[in-house]
Amino acid sequence: MLASFVRALFGTANDRTLKMFQRRVPEINALEPQMQALDDAALAGKTLEFRERLAQGATLDQLMPEAFAVAREASRRVLGMRHFDVQLIGGMVIHAGRIAEMRTGEGKTLVATLAVYLSALAGKGVHVVTVNDYLAARDAAEMSKLYTFLGLTTGVIVPNMPDDARREAYAADITYGTNNEFGFDYLRDNMKYRLEEMVQRPFYHAIVDEVDSILIDEARTPLIISGPAEDSSDLYRAVDEVVAQLVQDPATYEKDEKFRSVILTDVGSDKVEELLRAAGVLGEGGLYDLHHVAVVHHVQQSVRAHTLFARDVDYIVRNDKVVIIDEFTGRMMDGRRYSDGLHQALEAKEHVEVQQENQTLASITFQNFFRLYPKLSGMTGTAMTEADEFAEIYKLDVVEIPTNRPIARKDEDDEIYLTEAEKFAAVVRLIREVTARGQPILVGTTSIEKSEALSDLLKQEGVPHNVLNARFHELEAKIVAQAGAPGAITIATNMAGRGTDIKLGGNTDMLIAQKLEGVEDPAERAALEQGIRDQVARDHDIVKQAGGLYVIGTERHESRRIDNQLRGRAGRQGDPGNSRFFISLQDDLMRIFGSDRMSGMFQKMGMKEGEAIVHPWLSKALERAQKKVEARNFDMRKNTLKYDDVMNDQRKEVYAQRREYMAIEDVSSIVGEALDDVIDAMVMRHIPEKSFAEQWDIAGLHAEVDKTLALDLPLAQWAQEDGMDAELVAQRISEAATQAQAARAANIGPDLMRFIEKQVLMTTYDAVWKEHLHALDQLRQGIGLRAYGQKDPLNEYKHEAFQLFTIMLEEMRERVTSLMARVEVAPPATVDPFANTAEIHANPEVQGYQSEPGPGLSVGADPAMATPIGGSAIMPDDPSSWGETPRNALCPCGSGKKYKHCHGRLV
Structure with missing residues (x-):
């Protein structure tokens, strides 16, 4: 009662926000006669004037009334549509980094042009995000007439575009595309090996159409770029035949439709084990023995496929393929696939060809992707019901815009x-x-x-x-x-x-x-x-x-x-x-x-x-039930995001590190630091601190040095010398490894050696990151069980994910060191390491990504047999053959010292 009285007296928070924006509408309207008096050239010239004022220190907020007046007049001339006053308010809300809720038919596409034009004046690129390719292409084609008239460039991103065309589209002032295309381009860019191969510019402002559909409905599942894993289609078919018999008996499983989950009962576990053994799928031991973990996974996914997913509701079968149906729009999601083997289980259930499984190479959720934009705003017809989620996850306020005419x-x-x-x-x-x-x-x-x-x-x-x-x-x-x-x-x-x-x-x-x-x-x-x-x-x-x-x-x-x-x-x-x-x-x-x-x-x-x-009461009771479901779904999405935030921190660190590596021409100092770290860790493992020589594991250290560094060193002889300690052993190993590396560099040539070091560093980093993603996926699947031990699963996940990340970095340093100890030059390779990758969301699989291969590297041959490619060999005793040696590189003379401390020392 009191709340109603206060609202009647002071208005709602939405009313107060609208009044703030409505105050500026007369200011824009007052400029209309002035803009109408300009000819086309003068009106278009306003864009250049605005950019010059921005360069002199003006802000977009200061330019907003004039820019909106220019955009409205240009729209009237080019599109034949003049923005209503409520549409001006919608444009202001979007420019302010909020969500404009406007009813269907109120012209959201036209409203967006105001904020798009204003933001595009900064020259940093505005991304207009739509829910499907048809809308992206349609809106770009229609609205580019307006932007072109005003002197701005427009690009559109559609599937299967070559990288050059994508780079050109992203370089435009305004870029239209779908959430999937923008997200996958971000992931693909962070799998490239050269900065110039990347297609996206640094993010600036994203304006999301149908913001509730993209940021909430589609945010349930992550974007994934995946590559082929080992084929297990026969196992899926064999398991499907067993599960098809099993689910005939409702006593074998328990299904919870609220949470879309299903588990086998004790009766079901016993029966499926018996059927699997009879079918020859199960070998020695029980179903839940460690070596049968893959079979258990296949059984679980097959049971889900048979009990939770219905044909013509969740998917259809078309042209002998299982095609997902979007539950929110009813559209076919052609080319998209469920992840984690579920799609293969559905294919086995429907007796169509079982496609090969994939493993994750890169992934990101829409929540974390769109939070990368410094400025984010959106528009939709229905956002108020999810206002709490927008505020908590994206820090976005929702403003309800009144209709132009009464409903x-x-x-x-x-x-x-x-x-x-x-x-x-x-x-x-x-x-x-x-x-x-x-x-x-x-x-x-x-x-x-x-x-x-x-x-x-x-x-x-x-x-x-x-x-x-x-x-x-x-x-x-x-x-x-x-x-x-x-x-x-x-x-x-x-x-x-x-x-x-x-x-x-x-x-x-x-x-x-x-x-x-x-x-x-x-x-x-x-x-x-x-x-x-x-x-x-x-x-x-x-x-x-x-x-x-x-x-x-x-x-x-x-x-x-x-x-x-x-x-x-x-x-x-x-x-x-x-x-x-x-x-x-x-x-x-x-x-x-x-x-x-x-x-x-x-x-x-x-x-x-x-x-x-x-009765109105029944309608309200139904609405309350829907609110409960919405709150439960929000909690589920929020919980998923908490776990993904852990991976997101690591992802940002890895991607920033990759960009740094790509930007540096000479990574020899990074490779050298990795070598030192690996040797120190190796010595610490085999020579305990403050221990006597007879307690040292010299045999183990010798074997590890041979395995990692490809060096046969007289460690046993060193251990018998007076005054020898762990630090001195590490120093001698480092000197020997550095000299061997300098000899290889002298033989191969400094420029080619720098290229090889960078290739090895980047490819190794990508390999260990891919394995780390797989390890995190497996950790996430079982971490919930920690709750039975009175432990918080999220805290446990954070702790163990950090440990795995530390192990990943150690593994990277060790692999880089081992590869550089054995590397030699081979003829250029034609194998593309990123061929046959696929993109997945909800969880789709679309056209693979390819990048140009660099020269191949072979491992394991005798370094002394390496031959220089291009030019004459570098002679350690002939400085005239060294060329331009980077100051942080090893000196070609073979001393083992860096060039700046040896022949490149400044006198």
Whole structure:
């Protein structure tokens, strides 16, 4: 009561924020006559003027009113669209690094141009992030007209672009692309070997369209670049045959649909072990013995595939391939794959070809990727329900922007039925009733299976309609263009993120593009185009009189945002419209998350078959259930992020180190430090501190020196000398290794030696980092069990991940030292170390990444047999043959000292 009084008196936090931005709108409007008076050249010249003022110390905030006025006038001239005042507010919110929530049809794409233009003036590159390639290409093509007029360059990133084209697109003032493309380019850049091969510039400002879909829905799973692992397709098929028998008995497993998890019961474990042994899959010992860990993993994934993933709901089989269905948009995610062997288990279940598994080469979550941008902002139709998550994870505030015209849509209360069959019968009745008065209808379903079941019911009733789901993905634009025509009925699987407005009467531009395809005669084209415009105008009036678009939801989604996105398709720009949701107690949300008492309560109320309960209280109760689910999902994402933050700290360190290595031409000092560290550690292991010579493990040290440094040294003889200690032993080993390295450098040549050192350092760093990622994955899978020992799994993970990182660095130094002790020059290699890699998100696999190979290195041959390539050999006793030797390199004379301390010493 008190909270309501305070809100009425002072307004909400959102109201106060809006007032702050609204104060600047008159300032922009006052500049409009001045901008209208400029000719095209003078208006475009404002961009150069703004950049000069920025160079002289002005800020973007100071330029904002003028820049917005210029962008609005340019949009009016080039695009034929003038920004409304509420759109100016939206642009200010985005420029301020916040999220603008604007209803469907309010022109978010146009709003973004204001903030994009202002940020692009800094010349550091603005990234406009969209949910799919179609929207990226469409928005870039449409809005580049405006940016080009104002003297800015625009690029677009689409899949399978060559690196040169990507580099050019990122060099533009404004770059459009999908979240996946930006993320994968970041990972690929950090797998390159030369700075000039990288395609991205340092990050500056990202503006994310459909920000809730990208930063929340798609942020559940990381982006992964992977390479092929060993083939185990036969094992997947063998395990699948066993599991298919096993899951026939519900007593063998326990399934938790809330948490999408399944575990075998004791009965199931015994039975699967028996079946596996009979099938010849299991060898000696029990199923849970250490040497059968791979079989257990295959069994777990196969059980998940059979019990948690349903065909035509979570995936479809097309062209003998398992294709994932995006649960939020209903789109086919062609080329994407589930990770950790789950996709292979689904392929075995559906008896299609089992593709090879992959292992992680690089990965990052969207949360951590987008937090790399110094400035981040976004826009969407539905973000308020997730405002807490945006604030906590991304430090982003959500500002609700008022509509340009009052909303005329009527949101009716939900109708609740006992069974799904009764619910669909009621939906069909309402469709017939609404169609009779000429209203177009959009019916939202949660899966392909349910959209086709409803379609079959309508076919039986003889009702013409269109179905829009992953099976008819190619017809999407055509179906959506006609969805607002009088009497049109469109059944859609999750309309979220479709990216095309449903306009009353039909979408004029899309209809013209479809009808005029192939028509060449200008006069005929003009006549047809005018006819289409007249027809759409007549249909618009008919539909408006009938009540606008009627949205029917056949089920409540786990997230209120998806329901609101479906509702938002009706009532755009002040148009009339209706929305109503139909629910049954058999729906997933009600069955899994609803109260058990609800069903009993309805039965006691004497609900008869076909009857519905309609009451605002029930709608609110459903909303509360959705809030609980959203809070649980947020906790899960937040927990996942806590673990990824540990890896993210290490990732940033590794990538920064790689860039440093790439920027340095001469890494000989780094290789030399690694050699010293390895020798010190080697000696410490075999010569304990303050120990007598007879306690030293000379044989072990000799073997390790031979193995790591390829040196046969008289260590036993040294140990018998008076005054010999560990420090002196380490010094002598270091001198011997340095001399051997100097001899190799003298023979190979300083320039080529520097190149070899850098190649060895970079490739070794990448190899140990890849192995470290695999170790962290395995650690993460089992760390939760530490809770049984009264230990915090997150703290345990942090501690052990740090230890693994330390071990990784030690391993890198040892491998670099060992390789440099044996390296020799071989003919140029044609093998690409990054061929056959794949990109995964949610968890997809797309086109592999390739980079140019450098000269190959062979290991294990006699260093004395190495031959110089190009030019004459360097002679240790002839300084004239040394060329330009780097000051930190070993002196070519063979003394073992650095050049700056030997022949390069300054007198």
